[in-house]
Amino acid sequence: MSAHFRPLGLLTAIAGLVLAGPALAATIPAKLVVEDNAKMFSPDAIDKAKKLISENKGQVEREVHLETYEKLSDADQKRFDEVKGDAERRAAFWRDWTKGKASGEKGIVIAINRNPGHVSVITSDNVSKFFTREQRDEVEKRLL
16 A cells, blocks of 8 residues: 555545435535544645535435544554455454444545555445445545
8 A cells, every 4th residue: 555645536535425326406515524543634635625525415414434543553453463364354354443443323434544554445324325335446446
């Protein structure tokens, strides 16, 4: 994974997220919540993304949560070290790790870990109707 995230990639990815779904009678603004614990994005990039998101409206309430982490906790790192050689178990680890960061009904969660490098995108049940696995994969790809 690239050590440097491109702010334009963030903006493009998030714009794609909020534009997903039905557009008829679009009246509900989307919302971006950022917890940039690893300081991966500039304040200017975050402000631009929030503005872009709020300008888009849809039929359902949509929230995008972007959370960044510098590293895994010691316990998570130990679990990761045990599975990193097995692709299936490694994928399950990241799925579980991301779900642990996404408690509650958050809509779309983008969780980024710097070391070891990983990007995960998950959706809540109500958003997954409008945001496909292929779209989640595309966001992950753009942020790598």
